[in-house]
Amino acid sequence: MQLVRGLHNLRPCHRGCVATIGNFDGVHRGHQGVLARLRERAQQAGLPSCVVLFEPQPREFFTPAQAPARLSSLREKLELLRALGIDRVLCLSFNPRLRELSADQFIQQVLIEGLGVAHLEVGDDFRFGCDRRGDFRLLVEAGRQAGFSVESASTILLDGRRISSTRVRECLAAGDFAAAKVLLGRPYAIQGRILHGQKLGRTLGAPTANVQLNRLLPALQGVYLVSVELAGRHWPGVANIGTRPSVKGDGRAHLEVHLLDFAGDLYGRRLCVQFHRKLRDEQRFASLEALKTAITADIAAARAHWQGQPLENPR
Template identity: 70%
Template sequence: MQLVRGLHNLRPRHRGCVATIGNFDGVHCGHQAILARLRERGAELGLPTCVVLFEPQPREYFTPGEAPPRLARLRDKVELLRAEGVDQVVCLAFNQRFRQLSAEAFVDTVLVQGLGVKHLEVGDDFRFGCDRLGDFAFLTDAGARLGFTVEAAHTVESAGTRVSSTQVRAALAQGDFALAERLLGRPFSITGRVLHGQKLARQLGWPTANVQLKRRRVAFTGVYLVSAEIDGQARPGVANIGVRPTVAGDGRPHLEIHLLDYTGDLYGRRITVVFHHKLRDEQRFASLEALKAAIGADVAAAQAYWQAHWQGQPALTKSLK
């Protein structure tokens, strides 16, 4: 798969494709259905598939304080799209210049001159161009004139509700990881590099891996049962994600994971943390001793949970012995 950053990096070899446009945050089951149809159209026409993304996402540009937390960073999103068999991802900078493009200019600059699109899959509520004046009807008319077809990307429902990134975030906020997994088609996870932290947890007797979130906002906070793949083996653990209210910090969310039976050095490594079950909300404790006791209780609860729920999972039960 090819990743193209910006219109200026498009080359003749990128022209001629079937495409879709959107945020694709989380690449959930609804997105996967769109991509499956796109692959079918690509196979019919003998053309590669292309996903057009924006960075930042439009809502993050217009109302950064109100934009919802992302389910996946760009790097992870690209990897998820790669796994779905997408041939190329074009990531366009959403900035002042881009937002001023009229609907006509967007079609000509991006779809026709830039990508040479022959078929386009978008939601029937898709809006684009300056002041969001472009819509599905506009695209259909433009396609008829300029030589590409347009098809509405039908929604996917789960229990009578449209699958969406908003629904996934709501499931995560409620601690319903089973629902989140159904909506995503896979367990929810966060991938990041393990960095050096304050090492306070180590001083309290419970060493943790501090997984980098950068400036990422998170859809949920609390203490969770998690697993992480280390050297090809799933390792059970317990994690805290939040602002660590007992410890004076920078006010940004942090992800810290204590692996139940692992003592190796993880610094500098990228690990994927999979969330399985919520233990409790994040809370402020009156003292470090109280925090230490709470972490001990969390670890004991994690050990009991893994022993009770994962007896049939060889990779996990092996690491518990």
């Protein structure tokens, strides 16, 4: 899959494609249905499939404090799109310059001059351009004049309700990982590189891996039973994701994972953390001793769980 970062990096060789536009946060089964049809249309036209997305996501740009929690980082999103067979991704930096483009300018500069779109798939509620003045009807009319077709992306339903990123977030907030798995088509997981942290876990008897989140706000908060994939092997563990209110920090969300019975240096390596069950909410403790007692109890609960349901590893 080819990644093009920014409109300025589009070249004549990128012209001619079948495209869709959206956030694709989580790349859930609803998105997967849209992307399957995109690939089908692209194969019929003999053109590459192209996904246009924005970083940051528009609501993160306009109202970062009120933006929805991120299901997937940009890297996770790109890996999921690659696995689904998408040929090309155009990632546009959502900045003041892009925000000021009128709907007509967006169509002309991005879709016509930049990508040379032959066919476009978007939701019929899609809005774009400065002040969100562009809509599906404008795209259809522009396509009629410029020679590209526009089709409404089909909505995928489950139990009579639309599969959406919002619905996935609701399941994760409720700790319903089974329902989230059905909506996503895979277990919910977070990937990230291990960074140096405060190393407080060592003094509390529970060394942790500080996993880089690469998102303003994660979709989970609390203490969880997790399994960690590392170099093809799965390790049971317990994780805390949140702002760590009991210790002095930067106020940002962090993901810290304690791997049961693991010994070794993890710094700089990438982990995939899969979430299985919520143990408790994150809370502020009056002392480090109280925090240590809670962590010991969390690890004991995780050990009891994983002894009853051991992970299988390839031989």
